[in-house]
Amino acid sequence: MEVVSRVTPLLLLVLISIFEQGSAETEGLFYPYGLANGDEMNPVEDDGASRELPLSITFKFFGKDYKSLFVNNNGLISFDNAVSHYTPAAFPLTNGEIFVTPFWADVDNNRGGSIYYRETNDPDVLQKITGDMDKHLPDEHYIAKWAFIATWDKVGYFGSTSKKVNTFQTVLTSNGYQYFVILNYGDIQWTTGKASGGDPHTGLGGTPAQAGFNSGDDTHYFNIPGSRTMEVLKIRSTSNVYYPGRWVFKVDHFEVPGGCVFQAKFAKEGEEFWKEPTCNTKCLCNKKVTCVDEGCPDNTTCEPSGSFFTCKPTEKICF
Template sequence: MGLTDDVLYSYGTAEGDKETPVDDDGTSGEVPLSEVFKFFGKEYKSLYVNNNGVISFNKAVSQYTPDPFPLTNGETFVTPYWGDVDNDLGGMVFYRESKEPGLLQKITEDVQKYLPNLHFLAKWAFVATWDKVAYYGSASKKVNTFQAVLTSDGYRCIVILNYGDIQWTTGTASDGDADTGLGGIPAQAGFNSGDDTHYFNIPGSRTSEVLNIKSTTNVNHPGRWVFQVDDFKVPGGCIYQAKFAKEGEDFWTEDACSTKCTCQDGKVSCVSEACPARGTCEASGSFFTCKVKQRKCF
């Protein structure tokens, strides 16, 4: 299939990909890895590619309605888009482990662009792609395409999440609408280590805003999120309350807009500062923003 746009890496049977079973809530089963992948400080030698938009490390995942992170019973997940996929109604889920030089060169160039201080040289990759997958109970032709890439240079481990066309958020068993694929409990995107402190939610997760994930990014490339996951780090901003705050931007932490915070040089500082009386406090990404109406001049 090759590249479908400038975000997704090559995938499909022509690339040597395997396919998960065409089965609602199906899984690849345990996939052994030739290289160790380190995730939140723990090492893994196998993983599972689950049809419902989850890569898991300890066990297969058939759950279709996403729970909010953190999950604290050892659930170790990379979730590019955890929602109720039904590839029996449409689409395929592909995966492969690779040391193909062209792929590794492309990944190396991208990571060096986003994380230049790492001097990263990819030696191994695992690519999982959900290609034009439908949602459970679908009465429409809406489909989603997204991808998770795990890569390592033998020391550092990186995850790249890529988003093609995203048209739905929710299956009907999660109280979504059969005709629109919206509503109910929308998809979750992010990471969970299995404890109550090490997790991360991409802005919009489990809200209607996750439909717009293709237009969001932390590396100035819409539709792409990049993370160092051995010792978890997020380029392009700060982690605050397991959420992403953009570098240099002000945000408020709650819907009253009484505490103003700023992400600067990877660190967040906060002060008590209310939104002005002529402003309105509105949800924005993972936090809130103060929208101040400009006074008219006559």
């Protein structure tokens, strides 16, 4: 007991941060985070946010320049203004709100977890980003010169009566003339806070989390598959770069590697899909999306699949 009593609250936070960093690095997915890595922490406050954070570079996002940002507790990095909304709205939002959201939902770090962030030019971190980008997008020959890393570590949800937590991370990076966002997903156990209609015992139901990008107009936006549906719970197993739990985007002039953007949604390269819930229009992603009038074959039914729809064989009922 005497030894424990000498551990100050700050030292305890550092020790916890070191443990969390080790866990993330074991996964090989997250970039190092926590107090031991020089991060700052967001306030412990429901619907809170960081102060406005000046950047040492100009970050280009959907063709516009930004010199500062906010890290918001509810799973967003926003430009121009902090965002306190806790129930995710369907994109596009045309009220001028501009943000990246790895997981927009009603995070409550009073219920557990921490939100960390830092701007970095650390050579080891930049080398890791460069190596990852070389694996994912070798044709870009990308060499990272700068990064901003925000991590939501083991965060709970508003109204929670469970121990369910989520861990996810956003990385903004640039080589001086290209600008990318990397989204990393660890364990995702809940989708919805109580005030968004979720079950306080399970963290499910209601209006589930949104993941993607909003530029503030009605044209430039993007939804990661599963957004605002129960499927977002499985985001840890999805990817556009064949690395489950990671999504990579070029954001100066928006591009989604590994597939096509169609109606602000993602289709994998080579994927066939139907674009509407009646399955009357069949489409193919082959560098770009082409569509033809074609319904479901006989003995199949039209059902949701990812961001779109597919024709699945009708199950036979045996008596």
